[in-house]
Each structure stands twice: as structure tokens, then as C-alpha cells.
Amino acid sequence: MKITVVGAGAIGGFLACKLFAAGHDISVIARGATLHVIREQGLRLHTGNDLVIAPLRATSEPKELGIQDVVIFAVKAPALPAAVDAAKALIGQQTLVIPALNGLPWWYFLKSNSALSGTRLKAVDPDGMIERSVPTDAIIGCVVFPSCRVESPGVVRHMSGSKIVFGEPGGGSSSRISEVADVFLRAGFDAHAHENIREEIWLKLLGNACFNPVSLLVSCATDEMIDDPNLNTLFVEMMSELLELGNRLGISPKIDPLQRIAITRKLGKVKTSMLQDVEGHKHVEIEAILGALISVADLAGAPMARTRTVYALARMRAKTLGLLPE
Structure with a gap:
């Protein structure tokens, strides 16, 4: 699959390296020293006693990459609005968007059928820019449980865990959730499809x-x-x-x-x-x-x-x- 990971920090770097090692066409959006190191030496992941070196494509300009099959957002919440705005060039009609984020994601109540259905979380998306930029129907709910840290720019250490859970934002099962979970399972993650991702x-x-x-x-x-x-x-x-x-x-x-x-x-x-x-x-x-x-x-x-x-x-x-x- 053609996958771009937006953010090459602890979790983004972990996901990108594992998916690259599994044979997928992986690009990362990075900047500063991290971008320079990845271009010069590849993205590096220490996991257990293994070192994965991923000489993948890295850029600070999403428009250079074109439409992707999957876009994974793995940035911190304060950087998310700018990252989403820049990444619009990656998202086509068939692109799946996977926010691998901490806290409550902006979409949490947008497709729910329970209390507060349709509520926009202003603490996360104050003016609705993220909601407008990312088609809600493209979103794959995701929870990432592993613990990782950045040892230096472009170098990530996986500390523990490999569990990742995917699900439809509105609940229930679907073929696309099963397919995404299978992609990550084959890449070595403890990946699961869940009927209640919220x-x-x-x-x-x-x-x-x-x-x-x-x-x-x-x-x-x-x-x-x-x-x-x-x-x-x-x-x-x-x-x-x-x-x-x-x-x-x-x-x-x-x-x-x-x-x-x-x-x-x-x-x-x-x-x-x-x-x-x-x-x-x-x-x-x-x-x-x-x-x-x-x-x-x-x-x-x-x-x-x-x-x-x-x-x-x-x-x-x-x-x-x-x-x-x-």
C-alpha cells in the first residue's frame, strides 16, 4: 500500500519503520533535524535487540507525494491543525485517514449515535478546520497502545507493547477495518478490529x-x-x-x-x-x-x-x- 505517516516522532517513526519493513511504499512528513537525518541515514527503529533501518521517502512538502492509499496522522495535538491543513494534498476520494493520536480525537462524537452526537470538541478543533479538511467518512478510528520514545532526531526506541486497535468511528464492523487491521497484523503489530472503537x-x-x-x-x-x-x-x-x-x-x-x-x-x-x-x-x-x-x-x-x-x-x-x- 501507498502510505504516508505525518509526523516522524516516537509513534510515527515506529509505525513507519514497521510498515516499511513489511514491504509497503512508505513516506513520512517531517521537518528540521528529523527530516535531514532521515534523508541522510534513513529512519531508525530500535526494538528489543533489533535495529530496523528504513531508507524511506521523507519530505516537508506533502504535495510532492500525491494522493495516498492511507494517511496516518501521528503528531501531537498542538501541531495537528497545521499538519492536517498541509496534508490535504495527500487525501483523495478513496484515501483512508488514520489519526493515531492521544486524547479524544476531533471526530469522537461526529458519527456517534449516543449522547452528545454531532458535538465538535472545541478543545481539539476550535474552529472546525480539521473537521472541514478531513472527510469524516474517510476516518478509521485507531488506538495505539505501544510505548516509544525519540532517542535523537530520526532515531526511535520501542519500549513496550505492540497492540493497535482499529474501528469504525460510528461503531460496528466493516471490510475496510478488517483489511487495515490485517495490514498491521502482517507488519508485526498485535492488531485488532473492534466494533466499539470509542x-x-x-x-x-x-x-x-x-x-x-x-x-x-x-x-x-x-x-x-x-x-x-x-x-x-x-x-x-x-x-x-x-x-x-x-x-x-x-x-x-x-x-x-x-x-x-x-x-x-x-x-x-x-x-x-x-x-x-x-x-x-x-x-x-x-x-x-x-x-x-x-x-x-x-x-x-x-x-x-x-x-x-x-x-x-x-x-x-x-x-x-x-x-x-x-
Whole structure:
């Protein structure tokens, strides 16, 4: 397949290298030092004891690549509007668009048949530009669970996990979801087609909405936070609030807070993406991960006292560090 990955960071680089090694025609949209290194040395992925070197096509100009079979967005939320606007040249009538993003995606309620159906998440897509630029019918819902980090420009290390879940934004099954999942399965991912992708997104969000902002506040990896009794209690309480909000919306992942926390604890010492951004002096995804959730809670009439407190503290911390996008 002809696939372009927009963003060659931790997750984008991981996906691009694995798909390239599986024989697909892969291009990446990158810029700066990352673009230069990929052009000179290829994109490099360290996974276990293996090194994958992918001498793929890299450019900062999407229009050079033409229409693609699949476009994967793997950028941080603050960069998404500009990335989507530039990538319009890649998207044709038959192109599938896979947003591999943290937090609630802009399309989350656009095709749902449940509470808040049709709601645009202004914290993610304030003026509707993303919604206008990407045909909703082209979207493949996606949840990426692996942990990766960028060691240097153009060099990615896969830390743990290979699970990726795909689904129709409106729910149900389809041949295109099965075909996409099979492409990723054959590329070595633990890929699954799911009939309720919105539930899977909420399942991942249980962790992201807790571990990411708290790591921003305390500068600790997940194992240290989870092993602290006070923070562990906080995570249980926040996840309980998120599960209750999900129930109001008809979203009920079959898991309790202790089970969800245990999943992350088994991964060992993991630096959250938000902590990595703080250490790299990059804009953090506080709005996509927590701001969007708070706006949904407002619409649903959910109090979520602990989650709102963590959001307020983490947002101010990001602001004082100069890492809050304008």
C-alpha cells in the first residue's frame, strides 16, 4: 500500500519503520533535524535487540507525494491543525485517514449515535478546520497502545507493547477495518478490529488522563507514581470519575480502576509522553488529553472534582514552563 505517516516522532517513526519493513511504499512528513537525518541515514527503529533501518521517502512538502492509499496522522495535538491543513494534498476520494493520536480525537462524537452526537470538541478543533479538511467518512478510528520514545532526531526506541486497535468511528464492523487491521497484523503489530472503537479510546484515556498530567506535576515515571500510596489513591478516584462520565455517555469499558492501573504498572518504568515533552521543552497535550474531557464533563453535567483540580494544576504548570500552546 501507498502510505504516508505525518509526523516522524516516537509513534510515527515506529509505525513507519514497521510498515516499511513489511514491504509497503512508505513516506513520512517531517521537518528540521528529523527530516535531514532521515534523508541522510534513513529512519531508525530500535526494538528489543533489533535495529530496523528504513531508507524511506521523507519530505516537508506533502504535495510532492500525491494522493495516498492511507494517511496516518501521528503528531501531537498542538501541531495537528497545521499538519492536517498541509496534508490535504495527500487525501483523495478513496484515501483512508488514520489519526493515531492521544486524547479524544476531533471526530469522537461526529458519527456517534449516543449522547452528545454531532458535538465538535472545541478543545481539539476550535474552529472546525480539521473537521472541514478531513472527510469524516474517510476516518478509521485507531488506538495505539505501544510505548516509544525519540532517542535523537530520526532515531526511535520501542519500549513496550505492540497492540493497535482499529474501528469504525460510528461503531460496528466493516471490510475496510478488517483489511487495515490485517495490514498491521502482517507488519508485526498485535492488531485488532473492534466494533466499539470509542470504548477502546476511553480505555486508553483512563490512563492518559491520569498519568500524563500528574507526571507533568511531579516529574516521575509511571512506576514511581503508581507505587506512591497517595497518588495511587488519586488515580483510582480520577478513573472512577472518568468511568462515571463514560457511563453518562453510553461508553462503558469493562474494566475497573485497579485493573487499569495494574496494566500500566506491569510495563515498568515508563515516562509518559507529557513528561517526555516537558523534558524536551515541547508543547504539551493538556487540552487534547484533559481539556477536551472537561468540556465533555461540562456538557454532560458531571462534577469530576479531582480531575478538574488536576487539569487546573497541570495547565498552570505547563503555562509557567512556557509549554502551553497559544
